[in-house]
Amino acid sequence: MPRSTPVPALAAPAARVHESLVLEPRDVRFDWAQLPLHWIPDEPVATHVINVLHLLLPEGERWFVKVFKEALPLIRDEQLREEVLGFIGQEAIHAEAHQEVLDHMLGQGLDPRPYVRQVSWLFRRVLGDKPGLSARRRRENVIERVAFIAAIEHFTAFLGDWALNSPGLDRAKADPTMLDLLRWHGAEEVEHRSVAFDLLVHLDPGYLRRLRGMLVSGPLLVHLWVRGARYLLAADPTLAGRLKPTWGEALRISRRGLLPSPGRSVRSGLRYLRPGYHPTQEGSSSQALGYLATSPAARAAAAHG
Incomplete structure (x- = not known):
């Protein structure tokens, strides 16, 4: 199977495949030497x-890893604890894989560090641990942050499912190494899509916490994404500030299959708010595992032992 071709979903029942999953971090090896600035x-x-x-x-x-480590002592279910540990291992590797791309951008003359410093401040200072809290308030603070992560993970799973099923990127001849990163990461997001949600329900089964998590995280993600796109286009040394992102341009690009459509993204967020919602209703574990078994980056890491 060509490495840029989305993996078809397999026929096994989604619930049975999901229940049999054992989350584990996977080594990957990406070679960014030939990645063009506009991939x-x-x-x-x-x-x-x-x-x-x-x-x-x-x-x-x-930040996800730090919060989930803080939540570990609150978990009373051994299977959920194992899933959280697997989630922590996968997310740590994701962070390093994307850091490699940032380092490559810097080498191409696009400096991402000013924007990344702002993101770091947000996660470490605004959303970070609050010293001096009582035990009860500290527990509430951890659960509140888990609710934010559960909402964010809903969108990362949505994006992962889109990446696995995005032939528009192949038609546009997107760089195959970047496509592999997006699809490898997306497949793992689909694979562990229910862990943060299940942890939230374990710690607080009430609906209001879930609602508040989405009402905070959804608009924040949109804001950060728009600011990030503006920053990258302004900092791109080949564009000299000529291009600015607009919603009209985003809609045009999404119609070509290069981005998820805004309408589909909004509908995804609204599905999360349904009282009977569970993340296993989104994406395909079989498809995710199929891609993870064929990812060139995972194969490259295995070949180098």
């Missing part, structure tokens, strides 16, 4: 809108 040819706006992932994910996923 979707002649599409700098689409390239940089997706590149916002690399700005947000290293600091964001390190």
Whole structure:
């Protein structure tokens, strides 16, 4: 199977495949030496809108890991604890993989560090641990942050499912190594899509916490993404500030299959708010595992032992 071809979903029942999953971190090896600055040819706006992932994910996923480590003592279910530990291992590797792309951008003359410093401040100072809290308030603070992560993980799973099923990127001849990163990461996001949600329900089964998590995280993600796209287009040394992202341009690009459509993204967020919602209703574990078994980066890491 060509490495740029989305993996078809397999026929096994989704619930049975999901229940049998054992989450584990997977070594990967990406070679960025040949990655062009605009890795979707002649599409700098689409390239940089997706590149916002690399700005947000290293600091964001390190924050996920920290919060989930703080939540471990609160978990009373051994299977959920094992899933959380697997989630922590996968997210740590994701952060490092995207950090490599940031380092490559810097080598190409696009400096992501000013924006990344702002993201770091947000996760470490605004959303970080609050010293001096009582035991009860500290527990509430951890659960509140888990609710934010559960909402964010809903969108990362949505994006992962889109990446696995995005032939528009192949038609546009997107760089195959970047496609592999997006699909490898996306497949793992689909694979562990229910862990943060299940942890939230374990710690607080009430609906209001879930609602509040989405009402905070959804608009914040949109804000950070728009600012990130603007920053990258302004900092791109080949564009000299000529291009600015607009919603009209985003809609045009999404119609070509290079981005998820805004309408589909909004509908995804609304599904999360349904009282009977569970993340296993989104994406395909079989498809995710199928891609993870064929990912060139995973095979390259295995070959180097």
